[in-house]
């Protein structure tokens with residue numbers, strides 16, 4: 001018999017949510033099938049999962065004096081959570097915009113008046129590499145404490161100042177190298193039209209296509225390319241050009257679409273074959289049907305809708321009914337969702353998007369993994385997958401989402417190492 005030595009064993013797990021199933025985004029009823037095991041047990045060897053089951057380990061798995069054994073009685077265990085849409089790296093903050101909000105000024109109006117994203121661009125330009133690194137590291141630590149083991153992070157606060165865009169991407173790279181949480185980079189120079197291209201935005205689009213994308217791709221600085229496609233920002237036509245060029249350069253397209261107004265962004269996401277379309281509050285019927293057909297993942301960001309004080313939330317129920325795989329994320333950023341708390345987003349998923357707890361855990365694990373092209377490695381607890389595991393100090397999945405606004409994390413294991421524990 002071939003023996004394996006367990007480095008970590010988590011035993012007596014009251015509720016073990018495995019997400020066992022195909023290594024791809026789950027849709028429709030699949031999102032409710034979470035592979036729940038009562039009295040579960042998980043064994044890890046080095047950085048990989050070697051067993052997931054019930055009650056006992058099989059005979060070929062050995063416990064040694066070096067094995068870390070964790071008792072998870074009355075606890076919930078899930079795959080490491082994945083925050084698949086964040087603007088992790090930026091300078092400054094925008095709490096002063098609260099007063100604009102109180103006066104009822106809208107997000108895009110604040111931006112058109114030179115605030116919003118433009119304000120953060122100025123702050124990010126001024127910040128040194130080290131300042132940006134330290135600030136992002138603090139947020140990443142918070143995310144990890146909320147149970148997040150993989151994060152997507154975008155540039156987008158340099159715009160035409162390519163040096164600043166690159167500074168953000170290099171911070172992401174260095175954090176990925178040094179921090180236990182894995183970070184996947186997205187290039188988002190097309191986040192706003194820079195001041196000096198206000199009257200000739202096509203020129204900026206051309207610069208992105210001919211100068212920036214080739215450089216980012218050649219240097220391997222990003223896996224994805226994203227565009228903020230919205231009325232008054234980048235048009236559908238401009239977004240199509242940018243993302244088509246990105247694809248040609250080997251960057252996988254993602255898109256911010258129909259966040260505030262329906263513009264035909266969901267249709268474009270389907271036409272281009274984006275891996276995900278994000279926001280989608282105003283997405284059209286036709287666009288959603290096209291996304292379902294093409295298998296584009298809908299990344300929904302309910303705390304953004306909440307923070308922007310919009311009445312209307314993305315129609316998650318319709319998306320699930322149409323067979324679109326749904327992911328949920330914080331959209332952590334200084335202007336429209338200043339929170340690192342993915343557990344809070346999960347609660348909003350129930351309260352505002354009317355998703356079930358089972359659909360929600362699918363959306364922040366396997367579906368989020370698929371939206372980052374990482375579904376073969378993470379997103380479920382199965383033999384051979386990376387040992388990214390969270391233990392929550394709650395008796396069941398429903399409780400995690402019901403008792404909202406607090407941190408329920410007990411222990412976070414990343415690549416087989418305990419990186420956070422609440423049991424000092």
Ligand SMILES: N=CN[C@@H](CCC(=O)O)C(=O)O
Nearest residue numbers: 117228304331333334335336
């Ligand atoms: N909508 C565009 N981008 C971000 C907000 C960025 C900002 O306001 O700084 C978002 O996804 O919500």
Ligand SMILES: [Zn+2]
Nearest residue numbers: 085087256331
């Ligand atoms: Zn965003």
